Amino acid sequence: MSLLILMRDRNPLLTIWRSIFTLGLEFWLPLPLIGMSIWFGGKSVANQMLSYKYNTQSYLEANNQIKVQLSVTVLAIKAEIKEQVGFTKVTIRTADSAIKTLELELPTTDIAAIEAGITQELGLDLTTVKRITRYQFSE
Numbered sequence: 056m057s058l059l060i061l062m063r064d065r066n067p068l069l070t071i072w073r074s075i076f077t078l079g080l081e082f083w084l085p086l087p088l089i090g091m092s093i094w095f096g097g098k099s100v101a102n103q104m105l106s107y108k109y110n111t112q113s114y115l116e117a118n119n120q121i122k123v124q125l126s127v128t129v130l131a132i133k134a135e136i137k138e139q140v141g142f143t144k145v146t147i148r149t150a151d152s153a154i155k156t157l158e159l160e161l162p163t164t165d166i167a168a169i170e171a172g173i174t175q176e177l178g179l180d181l182t183t184v185k186r187i188t189r190y191q192f193s194e
Contacts, residue, residue: 124178127151132173132188136164139194143169147177166190 128150135144145159161172173184 127154127157129177129179129183129187132184133191134169134173134188135191135193136166136169137193138164145169145173147173 130148130150132148133146135146137143141162141164143161143164145161147157147159149155149157159173159176161169163169163172170181170184170188173179173188174181177184
């Protein structure tokens with residue numbers, strides 16, 4: 056019998072269970088109350104945070120388009136007029152190292168309207184646009 060008692064004392068799980076059960080009511084009684092208060096307190100805080108209305112208009116404005124003014128040296132303009140589709144693809148070659156080419160799509164096939172659109176987009180004068188623009192008609 057003394058051997059069995061010695062074996063029980065050497066088992067670490069039994070010593071842990073004994074130490075848990077030797078703790079009194081002053082330890083076990085408040086545990087469910089603490090758990091329930093954390094559960095309901097966390098739930099009420101989460102509900103309050105999720106029901107808070109944020110003013111997202113001041114943070115997110117996705118429908119605004121930004122107009123960017125680029126100052127580039129234009130070398131050549133190629134306008135590919137697609138008559139059947141009804142638009143013109145404009146490719147602009149520049150002398151800058153950062154931006155080599157620019158591409159535009161204009162919703163017209165009229166040469167005067169194309170030149171006016173290019174002058175409006177690039178901020179160049181009409182005579183310069185007429186001088187450096189090459190036209191290509193495609194289907």
